[in-house]
Structure formats: structure tokens, C-alpha cells
Amino acid sequence: MTTEALPPGAAFSTAAHTSAEQRLFTQANGAGLGDIAQKVLRNERLTYDDGLALYENADLFAVGALANHVRERLHGDATYFNVNQHVNYTNLCNRLCKFCAFQRLPGQEGAYLMTPEDAAQKITEQLDQPVTEVHVVGGVWPKLDYDYYLNLLRAIKTARPDIHIKGFTMVELDEIVKQAKKPIAEVLFDLKEAGLDSCPGGGAEVFSESVRQATYPHKMPGTRWIETASAVHEAGLYSNCTMLHGHVETPADRVDHLIKLRELQDRSLAKDGGHLQAYIPLSFHPDNSEMAHIEGPTALDELREIAVARLLLDNIPHIKAYWILMDIPTAQTALSFGANDVDGTVVEEKIYHEAGATTPQEVQREELVRWIEDAGRVAIERNTTYTAIGDSKGRFVDAEC
Numbered sequence: 269m270t271t272e273a274l275p276p277g278a279a280f281s282t283a284a285h286t287s288a289e290q291r292l293f294t295q296a297n298g299a300g301l302g303d304i305a306q307k308v309l310r311n312e313r314l315t316y317d318d319g320l321a322l323y324e325n326a327d328l329f330a331v332g333a334l335a336n337h338v339r340e341r342l343h344g345d346a347t348y349f350n351v352n353q354h355v356n357y358t359n360l361c362n363r364l365c366k367f368c369a370f371q372r373l374p375g376q377e378g379a380y381l382m383t384p385e386d387a388a389q390k391i392t393e394q395l396d397q398p399v400t401e402v403h404v405v406g407g408v409w410p411k412l413d414y415d416y417y418l419n420l421l422r423a424i425k426t427a428r429p430d431i432h433i434k435g436f437t438m439v440e441l442d443e444i445v446k447q448a449k450k451p452i453a454e455v456l457f458d459l460k461e462a463g464l465d466s467c468p469g470g471g472a473e474v475f476s477e478s479v480r481q482a483t484y485p486h487k488m489p490g491t492r493w494i495e496t497a498s499a500v501h502e503a504g505l506y507s508n509c510t511m512l513h514g515h516v517e518t519p520a521d522r523v524d525h526l527i528k529l530r531e532l533q534d535r536s537l538a539k540d541g542g543h544l545q546a547y548i549p550l551s552f553h554p555d556n557s558e559m560a561h562i563e564g565p566t567a568l569d570e571l572r573e574i575a576v577a578r579l580l581l582d583n584i585p586h587i588k589a590y591w592i593l594m595d596i597p598t599a600q601t602a603l604s605f606g607a608n609d610v611d612g613t614v615v616e617e618k619i620y621h622e623a624g625a626t627t628p629q630e631v632q633r634e635e636l637v638r639w640i641e642d643a644g645r646v647a648i649e650r651n652t653t654y655t656a657i658g659d660s661k662g663r664f665v666d667a668e669c
């Protein structure tokens with residue numbers, strides 16, 4: 269590790285510091301993170317070695333305090349959520365990722381495939397709720413033809429024309445392109461015409477090729493995930509990004525993954541203003557998978573993931589504590605470790621509950637607001653592309669987040 273501690277008692281050497289910044293520097297320097305604290309306080313980019321040092325430092329609270337400083341510099345107390353629902357249109361999948369408890373093959377117990385009309389019915393069932401977004405993801409099933417995906421989007425938009433469809437991970441898009449037998453730019457044009465508004469961030473797992481070979485060898489490599497995300501951004505669509513952590517990957521794999529996401533956003537910023545909106549660390553849940561012998565991450569591991577991401581991803585505006593995976597108290601704590609978003613009301617999450625998530629499958633808007641306020645933050649409802657549409661009192665604010 270090349271990161272060096274400054275001498276005990278060293279002071280932050282910028283004239284324009286506040287006493288709070290001086291206290292933060294003293295805490296971080298006491299933990300051996302003095303030079304990283306200098307960079308954070310000067311708003312300088314952290315390096316690969318800094319990332320490793322943040323993962324390996326024993327003092328999680330010093331790491332978290334630095335991340336919280338960045339979170340409050342960017343967003344103050346604001347914590348975003350939305351009113352959304354999930355449609356997992358099929359669990360049929362031939363990628364056979366060893367960590368996945370959701371996938372099924374035809375004939376296996378619990379296998380299902382929704383028709384576009386079934387998916388539209390899920391939307392119709394929520395018409396009395398103020399849902400602004402539907403998150404549409406499923407398994408990768410090559411027997412679904414191109415028209416299936418177009419009809420799925422059209423049926424959802426017909427059922428609720430004003431809903432924002434955040435659909436299809438890069439892995440699903442890769443399969444849709446194969447089915448369409450035409451260039452991805454043309455496919456994205458068709459999908460937008462049919463109703464696609466943005467893309468989620470899943471399916472990236474960890475970009476390390478050795479981790480892929482060991483745990484999900486049939487899924488696209490990280491290089492293609494990045495190429496597909498670039499095409500999505502060039503098509504004018506926003507997306508999120510993720511990393512599946514807490515299984516066989518190393519801290520070096522995680523830093524490498526985060527820096528590749530940062531580079532992707534640098535390229536997007538240069539071309540079109542930056543189309544990665546939020547980063548979401550996804551905690552590995554071992555139950556019911558081929559990797560059930562591996563313990564998943566602890567709450568402290570999850571908090572460190574949030575904090576390191578906030579510090580390394582200096583060009584991605586939002587860090588999400590996904591309450592479905594982290595559990596609610598950990599997500600609340602994460603709001604002081606770098607996170608400024610908790611996702612949404614969700615309604616019928618299937619993928620992580622198959623893997624043993626014990627959180628509810630949905631919450632009411634009022635509960636999300638209460639969790640955020642109990643954590644000492646200000647709850648702000650947003651739409652999918654981070655325009656604020658109301659604060660915790662339900663007042664309309666309509667401003668860029």
C-alpha cells in the first residue's frame with residue numbers, strides 16, 4: 269500500500285478549512301488516512317491505491333466519516349426515494365450464475381413466464397397508487413423473440429401511459445440484440461419507440477474475469493457490459509450501475525470494478541453530460557444458490573461498500589442504499605456513510621427474496637419517509653431521472669436533484 273499516514277497531530281494544510289473539516293482530518297489521520305483526507309477535503313480524485321487503503325483500513329468509522337463529508341457536500345441532508353413497482357417478467361434463464369437463486373429452467377418448480385398482458389395486469393393492479401416507475405427485469409431466455417420484448421413494453425405503457433419504464437439490464441439487452449439480429453443502436457431505438465425510458469444497473473456483478481470464470485462463466489464479460497452501457501448512454505438513455513459484493517471477489521477486484529465504472533462515466537460526461545445516475549452495491553445473499561456455503565457480507569461490510577463507493581465514484585451523483593438487500597436499519601445507517609438514496613416502495617421484489625432476503629416485498633411511501641426521517645435526513649420523492657417531485661410533507665418542489 270502506498271498510502272501513508274501523516275504524523276499524529278498533523279493539521280489539514282488548506283487555509284480555507286472549517287473546524288468541522290479540521291476535526292474530520294484529525295479523525296482520519298488518526299486512522300492512518302491523512303493523505304486521503306487531504307484529497308477528500310480538497311475535492312481531489314482518489315487513486316486505485318487509495319481505494320485499496322479504504323477497504324483495508326481497520327477504522328470503518330473514519331472511512332464512513334470521510335464518505336459522509338462527500339455525501340453532505342453533494343446533497344446536504346437530502347435523501348431520495350421514489351414510488352415504484354417491480355415486474356420480474358420471467359425467471360427462465362440459461363446463464364446459470366452460481367450465486368443466483370432466482371433462475372429456473374422449464375419444468376422446474378416455480379418456473380414462470382409472464383405474457384405482456386400478465387405484466388400489464390401487474391401495472392393495472394397498482395393504478396390507485398402514485399407509482400411513477402416500473403422496474404422491469406427478468407432472466408435471460410433465448411426462446412423469447414424480439415417481439416416479446418417490444419410487446420412487453422407496449423403493454424405496460426398502454427396500461428399506464430405516464431409510467432417511466434426502467435427496463436432490461438445490460439445482460440438482457442445483449443440477448444435482445446441477438447434476437448433482433450440488428451445493431452444495438454437500432455434495437456435501442458425500437459425499444460425506446462415501444463416505451464423504454466431508462467435502464468437499471470444490474471448484471472455487472474464484478475468485472476474481474478477470474479471471478480466471472482469461477483462463478484458466472486455463461487454471463488457476458490465485464491468488457492461487454494461496459495460496451496453495452498456505453499451504447500445505452502449514446503442512445504440518450506440514463507442508467508444506473510452496480511457491483512455484486514461479498515462472495516469470492518477480493519478488495520482489489522472491487523476497486524478495479526469501481527474505477528472502471530468511474531472511467532465509463534468520464535467518457536459519458538465528455539460525450540453527453542454523464543448518463544450514469546446512481547451506483548448501487550448489491551449484497552450477495554447466499555440462500556438457495558450453488559454458493560450457499562459462502563457467508564454473505566455483514567452489515568459492516570455493506571456500510572464499507574457504500575462509503576468506499578462514495579469516495580471513489582466522484583463523478584456519479586447518487587449512491588443508493590438498497591433497503592431490500594441491506595435490511596432497513598443498515599440502510600438507515602448507510603445514510604451517514606455516503607448514501608443519499610434508498611430506492612423506492614418496490615412492490616413485489618422476487619429476485620433477492622428467492623435468495624433469502626427477509627425484508628418486506630414492498631413498503632408504503634409513508635414508511636419510507638419515516639425511515640429516512642428517523643435517520644436524521646430529509647426525505648425527498650424523486651422521479652427516475654432525479655427530478656424532485658415532493659419533499660417529505662408531500663409538497664411539490666420540481667427541481668434537479
Ligand code: SF4
Nearest residue numbers: 361363364365368371
Ligand atoms: S443472475 Fe440473472 S443472468 Fe444470472 S442466472 Fe440469475 S437471472 Fe440468469
